[in-house]
Amino acid sequence: MNAVDKALLPRLALRLISGNHACALAAVAAGCRFFAGYPITPSSEIAERLSRLLPEVDGVFVQMEDEIASIAAVIGASMGGVKALTATSGPGFSLKQENIGYAAGAEIPCVIVNVMRGGPSTGMPTRPAQGDIMQSRWGSHGDYPIIVLAPASVREIYSETLRAFDLAETCRTPVVLLYDQVIAQLTETVELVAAEGIRAERKWASGAREAYQPYASDGGAIPAMSRPGAGYRVHTTGLNHAENGFPTQDPETVARNLGRLLGKFEHHRDAIDSWQAIGCEDAEVVIVAIGISARAATRAIELARAGGLRLGLFRPITLWPFPEDALRAAAKHARAVLVPEMNAGQLSLEVERILGSKRVHAIHRYNGEPITPAEIAARAAAVLKEKAT
Amino acid sequence: MSSTFVDSAADFDVRDYLRMDMMPHFLCPGCGHGIALRALLWAMHELGIAKDQLAVVSGIGCAGRLSAYIDANTFHVTHGRPLAYATGLALARPDLHVVVITGDGDCLAIGGNHLIHACRRNLKLTCLMLNNEIYGMTGGQVSPTTSETMLTSTTPLGNSEPSFDACALAAAAGAGFVGREVTRHVPRLKELIKAGLAHPGFAFVEVLSDCTEIFGRKNDLGSSPEMMLRQKSDIRPSAYRDSVDTPFRANELPTGILAQTNRPEYGAAYRRAAAAQRASAAAQAGSANAKEDS
Amino acid sequence: MRDARLEIRIGGTGGQGLILSAKMLADALCAAGQRVAQSQTYEPTSRGGYCNSDLVVSDREVDFPLTTALDCLVLLDRMAVKPSWLLLKRGALVIADTRLCPELPGGDYRVHHLPLTRSAIELGSERVANIVALGALAALSAVCERKALEQAVRADTPKSFLDLNMDALAAGYGLAARATGDAPRAALPSCDRG
Numbered sequence: 001m002n003a004v005d006k007a008l009l010p011r012l013a014l015r016l017i018s019g020n021h022a023c024a025l026a027a028v029a030a031g032c033r034f035f036a037g038y039p040i041t042p043s044s045e046i047a048e049r050l051s052r053l054l055p056e057v058d059g060v061f062v063q064m065e066d067e068i069a070s071i072a073a074v075i076g077a078s079m080g081g082v083k084a085l086t087a088t089s090g091p092g093f094s095l096k097q098e099n100i101g102y103a104a105g106a107e108i109p110c111v112i113v114n115v116m117r118g119g120p121s122t123g124m125p126t127r128p129a130q131g132d133i134m135q136s137r138w139g140s141h142g143d144y145p146i147i148v149l150a151p152a153s154v155r156e157i158y159s160e161t162l163r164a165f166d167l168a169e170t171c172r173t174p175v176v177l178l179y180d181q182v183i184a185q186l187t188e189t190v191e192l193v194a195a196e197g198i199r200a201e202r203k204w205a206s207g208a209r210e211a212y213q214p215y216a217s218d219g220g221a222i223p224a225m226s227r228p229g230a231g232y233r234v235h236t237t238g239l240n241h242a243e244n245g246f247p248t249q250d251p252e253t254v255a256r257n258l259g260r261l262l263g264k265f266e267h268h269r270d271a272i273d274s275w276q277a278i279g280c281e282d283a284e285v286v287i288v289a290i291g292i293s294a295r296a297a298t299r300a301i302e303l304a305r306a307g308g309l310r311l312g313l314f315r316p317i318t319l320w321p322f323p324e325d326a327l328r329a330a331a332k333h334a335r336a337v338l339v340p341e342m343n344a345g346q347l348s349l350e351v352e353r354i355l356g357s358k359r360v361h362a363i364h365r366y367n368g369e370p371i372t373p374a375e376i377a378a379r380a381a382a383v384l385k386e387k388a389t
Numbered sequence: 390m391s392s393t394f395v396d397s398a399a400d401f402d403v404r405d406y407l408r409m410d411m412m413p414h415f416l417c418p419g420c421g422h423g424i425a426l427r428a429l430l431w432a433m434h435e436l437g438i439a440k441d442q443l444a445v446v447s448g449i450g451c452a453g454r455l456s457a458y459i460d461a462n463t464f465h466v467t468h469g470r471p472l473a474y475a476t477g478l479a480l481a482r483p484d485l486h487v488v489v490i491t492g493d494g495d496c497l498a499i500g501g502n503h504l505i506h507a508c509r510r511n512l513k514l515t516c517l518m519l520n521n522e523i524y525g526m527t528g529g530q531v532s533p534t535t536s537e538t539m540l541t542s543t544t545p546l547g548n549s550e551p552s553f554d555a556c557a558l559a560a561a562a563g564a565g566f567v568g569r570e571v572t573r574h575v576p577r578l579k580e581l582i583k584a585g586l587a588h589p590g591f592a593f594v595e596v597l598s599d600c601t602e603i604f605g606r607k608n609d610l611g612s613s614p615e616m617m618l619r620q621k622s623d624i625r626p627s628a629y630r631d632s633v634d635t636p637f638r639a640n641e642l643p644t645g646i647l648a649q650t651n652r653p654e655y656g657a658a659y660r661r662a663a664a665a666q667r668a669s670a671a672a673q674a675g676s677a678n679a680k681e682d683s
Numbered sequence: 684m685r686d687a688r689l690e691i692r693i694g695g696t697g698g699q700g701l702i703l704s705a706k707m708l709a710d711a712l713c714a715a716g717q718r719v720a721q722s723q724t725y726e727p728t729s730r731g732g733y734c735n736s737d738l739v740v741s742d743r744e745v746d747f748p749l750t751t752a753l754d755c756l757v758l759l760d761r762m763a764v765k766p767s768w769l770l771l772k773r774g775a776l777v778i779a780d781t782r783l784c785p786e787l788p789g790g791d792y793r794v795h796h797l798p799l800t801r802s803a804i805e806l807g808s809e810r811v812a813n814i815v816a817l818g819a820l821a822a823l824s825a826v827c828e829r830k831a832l833e834q835a836v837r838a839d840t841p842k843s844f845l846d847l848n849m850d851a852l853a854a855g856y857g858l859a860a861r862a863t864g865d866a867p868r869a870a871l872p873s874c875d876r877g
Contacts, residue, residue, distance in 0.1 A: 016706075016713045016721075034481050041727070055663030056670065060480045062659075065506035069473035072466070072503075076446070076477025079464055080485070084477065102467050126725050153748075186748050187706065187721040189713050228444050228462035228478075228485055235408075235457050237465035246411070246457060247465075292749070299747035373747050 015191060019157045019184045020087075023113060023177065024049035025192070026161035027085050031201075032111070033059035034084035036073035038066055038092060041125040042181045043115040046087040067092035071099040071112065078103075078110045079236060081202065081227045083165055087113035089181075090132060091122060093139070100174050101140030102238045105261070107215070107223075109168035109202065111161070113177045115184040116291075116342075118368050127368030128181035130291055130342040134349075136176045137320045143258070145265055147272060148176040148320040150290040154188040160317065163274075166200040171268055172222050178319060180342065182292040182370060205232055213243040217260045220267025265321055274317040277330045279305070283312025285380040286334040288327065288351050290319060292370045293340045299373035304380060311380050324354045331355055336383045338362065340371045398431075406430040406440065408460050415454060417525075419605075419613030421572035421598030425519050426455050428575055428596075429488070432583040444485045446475040448500065451526050451600075452492035452519040469499030472507045475514050483513070483656050486586065493520040497533040497553050504593075508562035511590040512655040517582065518555060518593065521600035529603040536638065540607050551637040558636045559593040560629035560648040566592035567629060567648040571620040572599065577644075584646060590654045597642065687741045689826065691755040692770070693816065694735040694763025695783075697725060700813035701759065703839065705736035708817060710835035711827045712740055720748030724766075733762045740826070755824050757816050758784040759799065776824055778816065795823060795862050802854045811844075811851035818855020823863070829856065 017025070024046050027035070035054060037047040047063065054061040060077070064070040070086045077084040088096060093114040103110050118124025119131045132139075136148045147167050151160040157179060164175040205212045205226040214234045216223045226232035239247035240254045248254060265272055279301055280286050287297040294315045301311040314330040316323055331337050337355060339348040340363040348362040361383045365371050407430070416422055433443060440461045447456035449468035456463040462485070466474045471489045479487040496504055496518045507514065523541060524530040531541040531548050534555060538547040560567045566588040570578040578596065585592035597620060599605060601613040610616050625643035691708070693701045702723050709719045720739045726732030737750040752772045758764060758779040768788055771777065777792045779785075780799045787794060797819055803812035814836065821832050833852065840848045 016709055016719065034477065036477060055659075055666055058663065058667075060659065062476070062480060064473065064476070065502050068470060069476070069503055069506070072470040072473035073477030073480070075466075076464075076474035076479075077481035078477075079474070080444075080478045080482035082481040084481070099467055099470065125727050182722060182749065185723065187709060187719075188745065188748065189718050189720075228482065229441050231441055233440060233461055233463075235463045235465065237457070238467055239465065295747050296749075302746070370749055372749075372751055374751065 015189050016187055017154060017190060018045065018187045019154045019179065020045035020115070021049055022154045022158040022190065023087070023161050024053060026158045027111070027165070028053050028057055028059070030083065030162045030165035030199075032083045032085045032165060033057065034074065034077035034082045035059070035086065036062045036064050036070040036077070036084070037086050037088065038064055038070045040067070040089045040092045042117055042184050043087045043089045043113060045185070046113060050085070067095035068099065071096040071103075071110075074110050074112075075099060075103050075108050078108050079228070083109070083169070085111045085113070087115070089115045089117050089125075090119045090129075093132060093135065097135075097139040098141075100146070100176075101142060101144055103174040104140065104144035104146055105142075105238055106236050107172040107261070108174070108236070109172055110174050111164045111168055111177060112174060116178065116180045118366070124368045126181065128292060128342060128370060129366065129368065130180055130293065131344075131346070131366065132178065133290075133319065133341070133343065133346040136178050143262055145173065145262055146176065146320060147171065147173055147265070147318065148178050149274075150178050150317060150319040152179070152183060152291050152294045152315065152317075154183070154186060155190040156317070157183065158190065158192060162199065167272060169200045169202045170222065170271065171265060172225065173265075180291045205230070209233070214245040215241060215243045215257060215260075217243065217256070220264070222264060222268075269321070272318055272321065273323040273326065275323045275326050276313070276315040276317060277326070278313040278315075279310070280312035280314060280330040280334070282310055283334050284310045284384055285336045285338055286312045286314055286331045287376060287380065288314045288316075288331075288337060288339045288347065289341065290316060290347065293342060296371050296373045297340060297376050300376035300380070303373055304377040307377075309377070309381055309384070311377070322350055322354065327351065327354050331358065335387060336361060336380075338376070338380050338383055340365070340376050340379070342366060342371065401431050401434045403427050403430055406433065406460055407458050411458050414458055416451065417600075417602040419599065419601030419616075420451070421521065421596070421600075421617075422451055422455060422519050424572040424575060425517065425578065425596040425598055426458065428578040429490075429517060429582050430459070431579045432586055435579070435583055436586055438486050438586070442484070442486055444475075444478055444482070444487045445490060446471040446478065446487065447490040448492065448495035450492040450495050450524065451521070452490055453495060455490050469495050470503065471495070472500060472503040472514070472516060476507065476510070476512055479512055479514050480656055480659075483660075487514050488586070489514060489516045491516065491518050493518065493522065493534040493555070494524045494532045497555055497558070501533075504559065505562040507591055508559050508564035508593065510655045511563065511565055511652050513590055515582070515585045515588075515592045515594065517585075518595045519598045520555060520595055521598045521604060522552070523600050523604040525600050525603045529607060534638065539604075541604070542607070553636055554638040554642065555595050556593065556642075556647050557629055561636060563652070564593045564648065565590035565650050565652050566646070568593070568646045569595040569597065569642060569644045571597045571622045571644060573617050573620040574622045577622065581646065588649070590652060687743060688745075689740040689755075690750040690753050691738040691740070691757075691820070691824070691826070692735050692750055692753050692767055693757040693759070693813070693820070694767050695759030696730075696762055697728060697732045697734040698730040699734070699759050700810065701734055701736040704813040704817040705738055707835045707839050708821070708827070708832065709738055710838065711831040712738075714831050714835065715827060717741070718743060718745050720745040722749055733766065735763055735767065755820060755826070757820050758787075759812060759816060760784060761786070764788070778819055778823060780812070780816075795819070795859075797858045797862060799855070799858070802858060803851060806850050806854060807847060811847055814848050814851035815855040815858070818852040819859045820855070822856045822859030
């Protein structure tokens with residue numbers, strides 16, 4: 001047992017924990033040793049937990065002066081070679097976007113938790129929403145790749161936080177953990193295994209300085225990073241850069257390097273893609289949902305099947321890049337597709353795009369009240385009836 | 390500040406610290422920023438800071454571009470945020486010398502919040518703010534340090550806002566080390582940066598640097614040598630040590646070390662508290678084990 | 684369809700310790716091997732705004748973790764009546780504080796009006812009304828063993844409040860016993876635990 005497991009063991013024995021608590025525990029288990037944040041409901045519990053946990057494992061917690069400084073400090077710590085996390089909610093996520101773009105462009109690993117609450121603007125701080133689905137993918141300016149994971153339970157917040165740190169390192173990218181207020185502040189019985197912890201470490205540059213290229217294009221491989229102090233003395237910039245890291249506006253060089261950046265996840269989709277499909281094989285209606293809406297759908301399937309209506313659920317756990325092929329396969333035989341989501345229409349747009357000709361129905365809810373299993377079951381029945389007539 | 394300077398110019402070759410393959414640099418003829426860069430590297434040389442142990446974090450603007458020329462671990466980050474990036478880097482890597490290079494707009498306008506909190510927090514960092522009173526790269530717009538009545542591309546009627554005295558601001562926000570120098574006095578500037586680099590906490594060093602091409606031309610301030618001759622280096626040690634009356638610029642800015650205190654450095658204080666907590670937890674666990682064993 | 688869910692709500696206002704009492708109950712159920720999901724609804728006003736803390740209990744993984752049909756409802760303030768009343772299942776157990784929630788709409792429910800806050804005040808602090816309510820809830824619903832609940836309350840209580848909280852819990856059990864004439868409680872019919 002390593003020191004981290006030992007430090008966490010008394011807590012791992014606890015079986016009732018909240019989503020935000022699970023996130024903090026998993027971050028430490030994944031090797032996160034730096035957190036910078038700014039207080040915001042409903043994510044502050046992550047900061048509060050880590051302010052106690054990190055000093056225990058020789059890590060650093062710092063509450064910064066604002067949301068922008070928090071993400072900046074996290075990227076700074078990661079540039080120094082330390083796994084780093086920040087956590088926020090809608091308004092803070094908006095403020096962090098420019099620097100998330102920097103991390104994506106300069107390829108600095110980091111993990112950002114965004115607990116979704118009502119919006120726009122200050123919205124409803126204590127009520128759930130799922131209105132940041134598109135922002136999590138497209139929130140910063142310009143073209144850039146990003147990975148977004150959408151856990152739906154406390155248990156899954158734990159496992160997806162571990163995976164977020166893994167993917168951040170192996171793909172050299174910011175990873176967003178996106179979950180709603182319900183899941184964040186929900187306390188559930190979970191069984192955590194102490195052995196679950198660090199699975200991926202950063203790939204560090206080795207060999208001669210002259211031969212090292214911080215943004216080398218090597219097939220589909222993610223280029224290695226160099227640790228400050230290790231003798232490579234590289235330049236990192238938010239400007240478009242060449243393989244050597246220095247700024248360039250040469251069209252060919254920009255196209256080549258930005259092209260590699262934008263396509264860099266494609267070689268790693270096996271590790272990145274993750275989804276859950278329940279009962280899709282024989283489903284008349286396939287529901288596509290994340291977070292609390294997916295939990296409602298899970299129950300709706302049971303309610304509906306008990307009444308003779310065959311529903312299925314496709315739940316993207318990796319929300320971006322969207323597991324497109326898996327969705328197409330899951331929805332192949334369905335007569336209809338239904339997307340319940342707590343926003344005015346975001347996931348349904350992506351599902352429509354992927355499924356092309358298939359009519360996509362949706363429940364769009366933005367009043368802070370979660371969609372219930374009964375509502376989903378009733379709407380699915382109505383959709384089929386509509387089709388039949 | 391000591392009145393005699395160690396003149397190591399003979400054994401200092403700035404090219405040893407520059408990425409010479411990045412030359413020619415992009416600064417305008419007559420720009421003061423190159424002098425400031427040279428002074429920084431000279432100070433580093435005299436302190437014996439290894440290039441590998443130096444991390445330079447810079448923001449956006451003319452000053453922000455300087456990091457690319459330094460043969461060190463360099464990070465050119467987003468506008469206004471170099472102090473925030475550097476805070477994370479310095480906390481995560483206390484073994485590195487972290488230097489921020491920023492401009493007056495980067496540091497005092499878009500990054501003003503980070504500056505006052507970096508001063509308050511007192512993490513070991515050296516912040517070199519190159520003040521040329523203008524947003525040069527974007528075409529000469531008014532900045533928080535543009536002198537009153539001056540013409541810029543966004544103050545066609547003359548600047549009517551008061552300008553910040555950045556050192557007074559930093560001192561009032563609690564910076565442990567505050568100093569200012571002009572580019573005209575290179576050895577003095579080098580000595581000031583050296584003192585800042587050697588300071589155990591947050592050090593704020595303002596360099597008054599001329600923008601000849603954009604600011605000077607617009608305001609008929611003459612050639613680069615003429616502008617430089619107008620610079621005044623008026624040493625008033627510890628001018629801001631006791632109190633700061635106003636954060637606004639007076640006609641004459643004092644230079645030299647303007648405030649110096651030895652407040653506890655944040656990173657070390659944090660690590661000490663954490664170590665103490667770990668020790669006490671270990672002691673508790675030890676005594677609990679002993680009880681179980683007996 | 685076999686529905687293994689049991690849904691409980693403790694409703695009142697912020698600052699009454701509703702989340703703490705729900706957490707204690709959840710701990711007791713968890714220790715007994717039950718699957719529990721505990722959620723809360725609250726307003727940005729930390730003190731005095733409407734607040735509820737809900738539990739969904741099951742002997743398997745809880746799918747939808749929020750309440751949709753309440754088996755048990757504890758009301759520590761009249762503010763909690765309106766958002767909760769329509770969620771009640773037929774025959775559900777309702778425990779309401781006599782002082783803070785004196786009037787209830789009608790319906791086919793097992794209603795007990797109990798002096799929860801008054802008992803707490805008599806014990807020395809209105810702040811333990813949540814624990815009195817917890818005791819009454821556990822006794823009237825038979826949702827968990829008294830011993831397990833006592834253990835959970837003990838574990839979640841700072842030393843200086845231990846006696847007071849244990850007295851409050853006992854007072855809750857006492858109120859329930861008087862209300863039902865000491866009749867032994869059967870498990871709720873809707874709670875299928877095999």
